Amino acid sequence: MLLLLACTTTPVVGNPDILHSALSFQLEKLEGTAELSVLPPEGATEVSLEIGDLEISEVQVNGTDVATEQKAGKLNVPTEGTEEQTIFIRYSFSTHENYIGWGPTRGESFTWPYYCGNLFPCNSELEDGSTYDLELRGVPGQQVAVYPQKISAEAPAYTPAFVVGDYTETPIGTTTGGTRLSVWTRPGDLEAMLDGTSLLVQTFGFLEKTYGPYTFGDHAGSVSVEWGEEYGGMENHPYWHISGWALRSQEVHTHEAAHAWFGTGVRFACWEDFVLSEGTTSYISGRALEEVGGPNLFTTYVAEMDLFCGTEEDVSTLPNGCNEIDIATDPLWSMVPYMKGACFYEDVADQIGVDRVDEIIATFYQNHVGTAVRMEDMLDAIRAELKTEEKAAFEERVQLWLLNEKCPTDYAERCGKHGN
Ligand SMILES: [Zn+2]
Numbered sequence: 422m423l424l425l426l427a428c429t430t431t432p433v434v435g436n437p438d439i440l441h442s443a444l445s446f447q448l449e450k451l452e453g454t455a456e457l458s459v460l461p462p463e464g465a466t467e468v469s470l471e472i473g474d475l476e477i478s479e480v481q482v483n484g485t486d487v488a489t490e491q492k493a494g495k496l497n498v499p500t501e502g503t504e505e506q507t508i509f510i511r512y513s514f515s516t517h518e519n520y521i522g523w524g525p526t527r528g529e530s531f532t533w534p535y536y537c538g539n540l541f542p543c544n545s546e547l548e549d550g551s552t553y554d555l556e557l558r559g560v561p562g563q564q565v566a567v568y569p570q571k572i573s574a575e576a577p578a579y580t581p582a583f584v585v586g587d588y589t590e591t592p593i594g595t596t597t598g599g600t601r602l603s604v605w606t607r608p609g610d611l612e613a614m615l616d617g618t619s620l621l622v623q624t625f626g627f628l629e630k631t632y633g634p635y636t637f638g639d640h641a642g643s644v645s646v647e648w649g650e651e652y653g654g655m656e657n658h659p660y661w662h663i664s665g666w667a668l669r670s671q672e673v674h675t676h677e678a679a680h681a682w683f684g685t686g687v688r689f690a691c692w693e694d695f696v697l698s699e700g701t702t703s704y705i706s707g708r709a710l711e712e713v714g715g716p717n718l719f720t721t722y723v724a725e726m727d728l729f730c731g732t733e734e735d736v737s738t739l740p741n742g743c744n745e746i747d748i749a750t751d752p753l754w755s756m757v758p759y760m761k762g763a764c765f766y767e768d769v770a771d772q773i774g775v776d777r778v779d780e781i782i783a784t785f786y787q788n789h790v791g792t793a794v795r796m797e798d799m800l801d802a803i804r805a806e807l808k809t810e811e812k813a814a815f816e817e818r819v820q821l822w823l824l825n826e827k828c829p830t831d832y833a834e835r836c837g838k839h840g841n
Pocket of ligand 1 (some may be wrong): 698699
């Protein structure tokens with residue numbers, strides 16, 4: 422009986438800590454290979470990788486072929502102990518035109534929030550960050566692929582991306598921190614791109630100088646992408662994507678660049694902490710643009726709030742729980758964490774001073790870059806710097822902007838006058 426039990430031990434499956442992902446894509450044949458350096462979780466006999474709709478043809482662990490199990494978009498791979506090990510996977514992938522993988526018609530890969538598995542074997546949990554090597558082969562003749570060969574600091578699994586098309590690179594300058602910036606455009610959109618990025622070397626330099634060094638290499642910039650009627654961008658560092666409609670927006674270029682500090686650099690541990698990514702990014706990009714004489718984003722944020730404050734779209738910025746919501750369908754996927762989040766910092770800056778808030782954000786970034794933390798950790802970092810007599814007014818701001826379901830009644834007055 423004991424012997425029989427020993428023979429039928431059920432596997433213990435866990436999500437791996439993926440340290441590094443070396444990914445190669447053959448676009449013509451829709452084939453890929455992934456060489457993942459992983460740490461299995463304590464006690465696991467198998468690690469589970471997300472594989473979306475990939476078709477797996479070969480799996481090796483530390484150079485030896487292994488038998489694997491596939492179920493519901495997951496690939497379970499046997500582990501060899503708890504040491505770091507290399508999982509090699511050969512596979513083919515499908516095309517997706519609806520922003521959940523490789524979309525050849527638009528010429529862009531897009532995997533936010535958790536569609537990495539349609540492009541490469543991955544762990545989309547925000548907790549997990551990986552560094553990446555990327556290689557693209559089989560790019561159609563005459564077309565240019567724009568992607569980083571390396572993502573040199575840990576980033577969430579939605580970060581690696583590529584575009585393919587009639588792209589031209591135009592260098593726009595080097596920041597005071599030493600980062601070379603370029604823009605990549607398609608025929609007809611260079612003028613709009615240069616207009617929208619005319620302050621980017623300065624704002625990027627402000628972010629480096631004020632909050633800490635950029636960690637995703639020494640070359641970065643904005644890539645024009647085809648999103649049809651969609652407006653915005655995607656923080657695919659170091660070459661983030663900007664939709665055609667947003668090319669002239671200083672706000673959008675600065676915002677996607679600033680995600681290198683929050684969202685991509687300092688990761689948020691739970692989707693409920695989305696404000697740590699979007700609110701902090703919206704605040705520091707507002708800071709950057711005001712410092713270099715750009716547009717005042719805080720009045721823009723108030724105008725955005727005019728659209729949802731007092732409507733059913735207004736929700737709590739910082740809901741309870743951790744990874745209990747589906748960000749793609751939850752009401753939190755809205756302008757709320759961006760705008761109420763940015764205005765929270767703005768209102769705290771009105772209370773304790775812009776420079777002190779910058780210093781707290783800088784220390785927090787430098788202490789946590791490359792890791793996943795909670796918004797509550799940021800609040801505790803602010804609390805730790807407050808004088809006793811400042812605490813009550815700070816907690817009132819936490820309540821008004823982050824916890825309450827409804828916007829503060831005086832939101833426009835509170836947020837629209839930054840630095841006053
Ligand atoms: Zn953002």
